[in-house]
Amino acid sequence: MILHILCIAYERPIETSGFIASILAQSCPDWKMTIVHDGHASPEFKRVIDFYPDPRINFIETEVRQGNWGHENRKVFLQLINGQPGDFVLITNNDNTYLPNFLKYMFRTVTSKVKMVYCDFLHHNIEHRVLKAFPKVNHIDMGAFFVEIKLAQQIGFTHDEPASDGIYAEECYAEIRKRGFQAAYVDIPLFCHN
Amino acid sequence: MDKKLHIIVLSYQRVIPLRIVIDCFICQTYPHWRMTIIHDGKAPEELKSVVNSYKYDSRISFIETDTLNGDFGFPNRKMMLEKADPADGEYLLFCADDSYYVPRFVEYMLSATSNDVGIVYCDMVHSHIGHDVLKGELKINHVDMGSFIVRVDLAKRTGFNFTKDNVYYADGVFAEECYAEGQRTGLRSEYIAKPLFCHN
Numbered sequence: 001m002i003l004h005i006l007c008i009a010y011e012r013p014i015e016t017s018g019f020i021a022s023i024l025a026q027s028c029p030d031w032k033m034t035i036v037h038d039g040h041a042s043p044e045f046k047r048v049i050d051f052y053p054d055p056r057i058n059f060i061e062t063e064v065r066q067g068n069w070g071h072e073n074r075k076v077f078l079q080l081i082n083g084q085p086g087d088f089v090l091i092t093n094n095d096n097t098y099l100p101n102f103l104k105y106m107f108r109t110v111t112s113k114v115k116m117v118y119c120d121f122l123h124h125n126i127e128h129r130v131l132k133a134f135p136k137v138n139h140i141d142m143g144a145f146f147v148e149i150k151l152a153q154q155i156g157f158t159h160d161e162p163a164s165d166g167i168y169a170e171e172c173y174a175e176i177r178k179r180g181f182q183a184a185y186v187d188i189p190l191f192c193h194n
Numbered sequence: 195m196d197k198k199l200h201i202i203v204l205s206y207q208r209v210i211p212l213r214i215v216i217d218c219f220i221c222q223t224y225p226h227w228r229m230t231i232i233h234d235g236k237a238p239e240e241l242k243s244v245v246n247s248y249k250y251d252s253r254i255s256f257i258e259t260d261t262l263n264g265d266f267g268f269p270n271r272k273m274m275l276e277k278a279d280p281a282d283g284e285y286l287l288f289c290a291d292d293s294y295y296v297p298r299f300v301e302y303m304l305s306a307t308s309n310d311v312g313i314v315y316c317d318m319v320h321s322h323i324g325h326d327v328l329k330g331e332l333k334i335n336h337v338d339m340g341s342f343i344v345r346v347d348l349a350k351r352t353g354f355n356f357t358k359d360n361v362y363y364a365d366g367v368f369a370e371e372c373y374a375e376g377q378r379t380g381l382r383s384e385y386i387a388k389p390l391f392c393h394n
Contacts, residue, residue: 015217021210021213021214022214022294025210051247097214099394101325105325122296124298127298128389129389188319188324189327189389190325192294194297
């Protein structure tokens with residue numbers, strides 16, 4: 001079981017460094033990361049990427065800047081992830097930080113029936129208090145849940161409004177329940193949305 | 195004049211976590227801080243290379259001790275406390291090299307200070323309780339060294355009194371003693387009921 005982390009980035013090299021370091025510091029090593037920079041990255045940004053020569057990290061720059069909160073890149077690159085059945089995908093941003101046991105705690109809830117896992121998080125929109133998570137608009141952030149990759153690709157990332165995170169989470173949750181599967185909840189804040 | 199926080203980071207050979215703690219301070223919304231990283235013993239080249247990559251930021255400085263002092267970094271904390279100069283920051287924060295702070299930590303903590311505030315402390319996400327939220331209190335088992343700031347003069351008067359017997363909870367002892375000394379000298383403590391710090 002591998003977690004594929006799809007990180008949509010636009011500049012912010014120091015935040016990106018903190019984000020990558022928080023993934024490298026995970027107690028569970030079973031992840032791969034694709035960082036997609038929206039348009040050509042600055043030299044400062046590339047220096048950060050070069051600082052982490054980990055074979056699990058793949059860096060891509062798009063030819064043109066798509067904007068729109070990165071939703072177009074999420075839509076396109078989600079479909080390009082080459083995952084195996086049973087792998088999961090986490091779509092996240094380059095200014096997020098994960099606690100070192102994020103992956104360990106999330107993975108240990110996974111059974112053959114569980115196709116989505118979500119957790120509580122510290123959210124800057126509520127002054128970094130804990131947001132108790134639920135897969136619906138205004139109660140979840142993209143970085144706080146992952147979904148089995150094949151299912152995520154079937155659902156697709158199809159929206160382009162600001163609340164697309166929550167809509168995508170709602171759609172994944174509804175589809176999982178429709179198919180008789182489950183979503184697991186970890187009620188501790190394992191992720192900081194900055 | 196803007197208030198300033200002096201952050202003392204105790205480091206020992208953990209390269210990636212050290213980057214996290216440096217990056218999260220560079221990302222702070224409030225820029226008036228200074229960081230001294232003290233490595234226990236001679237640092238490996240890889241760690242020095244990480245620190246050198248931040249040389250563009252003059253707020254960050256790096257020290258290595260001549261010998262390994264051990265004891266969870268407490269001898270180095272004691273030494274740094276004795277050297278602390280209010281010119282580097284009126285308040286002190288001691289933190290470990292694997293801590294994480296939210297981007298408004300310094301802003302929130304210094305905003306709570308005033309002439310009669312000796313200590314500001316906050317809630318935290320703590321690894322010892324499965325990364326759940328620990329409500330901060332200034333007493334053993336309810337506080338971590340990284341979850342409170344203390345005014346330099348108060349910290350110096352209190353001293354860092356660790357012994358072989360209390361080394362496992364010296365954080366809490368220091369917090370309790372600072373609190374007691376603050377009470378004795380008319381300094382208040384302020385509490386921020388938000389988890390602004392993650393102990394990893």
